[in-house]
Amino acid sequence: MKRVRAEILSSRRLGSFRTLTIVAPEIAELANPGQFVTIAMPEGREFFLRRHFPIHQASRRGGWAGTLEFAFEPAGLGTGWLAAAEAHEFLDVIGPLGKGFDYPRSLTNCLLVAEGRGAPGIYFLAQELRAQGKRVDLLVGAETQERIFKPIEAKRLSQTLSVRTGDGTMGERGTVLDGIAGVAEQSGSEVVYAAGPRAMLRAVAAFCAERSLPAQVAVDERMACGIGLCFTCVVPVARKDGSRYDNLRACWEGPVFNPGRVLWDRWGQGAPTMTPTPPEGFPAVRTWPG
């Protein structure tokens, strides 16, 4: 983990995404797919927590050596500010953070599934798997065409690319979950990787469990620090022997987990707690009503 003041080399809008390329050789050198960086927010504003982004690209060689790219869809004060940052401005960056994806030793056919914010990190993984001689099939989904991240790059990185959009403006209408069985069958997938919203990851986990496919998922949980200090980003994960579970930090033990060990029912659901003010009289659920 390094902390650097990194110059923005370029900032580009791609559909609904904004991608930033920064000069951060110390981080680029160490970065692996699945890992992320955090960016400090400007001082003197009402938004101040660091924002975290999966690493999309880390160039160690060639003309872009020492650069790092991450991408996001501006959705609030922090990402809005970052989207407006211009080339040659400097950012306070910490990374690479978290534990990245593992690669299969003997199996070769990899199915990579991404939705929304998960896509940029999954493309980095695709590139590394290809470099190791693996077959990569990509299944990418979003609400609409605008929100499919870098479709041309996705095509280049994969043996086959399947796109699903909610409104049918690109690829087939539907979600990645509608497509996963067909793609896995056609490509002879032996390993599955996924990144995206929890509901999607959960369904991918169930799919993989049913077919005994080894899988890894990168979770996206709210984080304050990104460096293991605050314990706000935890995910309940069963121990290997299955005897009990631990609330593991997405930023430290994760964000990549074995979906077969994530307790999906418990993640985000109520449990007896010792909060500063006990939630007495409130149901321990996250949504009202029901």
Next chain:
Amino acid sequence: MSLDLSVELAGVRFPTPVLVASGCFGTGAEAAGLVDASTLGGIVTRTITPLPEKGAPTPRLAETPSGMLSAVGLQNPGVEAFLLEDLPPLAALGVPIVVSVGGRTLDEFLTVASACARVPGIVALEAYLAAPDEEHSGKPFASRPDVAADVAGSVARVSGLPVFAKLPGVGSELVETASACARAGAHGITLIDGIPGMAVDSERLSSALGPIVGGLTGPAIRPVAVRAVYEVTRALPGVPVMGVGGVRTGNDAVELLLAGAGAVQVGTAMLLDPATPGIVLEGIRRYLETKGLRSPADVQGRLRASAAAPAPAPAPSPAPGPASRSS
């Protein structure tokens, strides 16, 4: 003129007046590469309970204007595992360690406190009195002066260590509670804890946090902390106070010192910049140099020298702020 940045509170010498607040230093080893340990006066650990705690359901975090709303629910490995696994890397930093002690009952507090007695590296305890008291229908220990005092005093007796009672910064019984804790044997007071707060996700018609309610911390609560420190130190001049709440710069810390704190703790700012204690310490150093002072103790409570008002009634509510009093 040479500066001595160390401070003494409750008989403990802290090498600088800038400590890390509870719950902002992970298990102990994570931030080692990003923090200059020589800038730290001490580290207050996350709150430790007798048995392992899983903590609160997620989401545990929401950002609010200049504030962080969070509810971790005291996730910790239990005192036994803490002493075996977390403490050694913390102690290896060479910084005084203050263990935050929690529990659902008085007995649970005492279990942790006695386990920490005579453990090398642990210089003091902080009693986390915002924890819900199971024997009083889940009301925080700190909400009743007699209960808070009983816990803080008993923790001190059982551990034989200096104990700081951590209290909420709001509520009309603040000074009364602090006073009761000191009379019962607490050696100092830590002010303030996160303020109970809530944020709503209107799109999903749900609370932004899994446990519904969380604690508000960060710059938004700093004026509340300054006022609490001011009121308590003015009413109880002999009782050392650690000020905590939204400290990010040297000037933030100096505000708390002037209001009466003997040291400060950095909490939320650790999460966005683990180098914050160094920045705060440098700011304090520059302030002392500018004012021709030699130590943080020379700043402590200096606000009072110019305040005309005598000691207040024990429980003013609502109280005028320090600025209006000193004018």
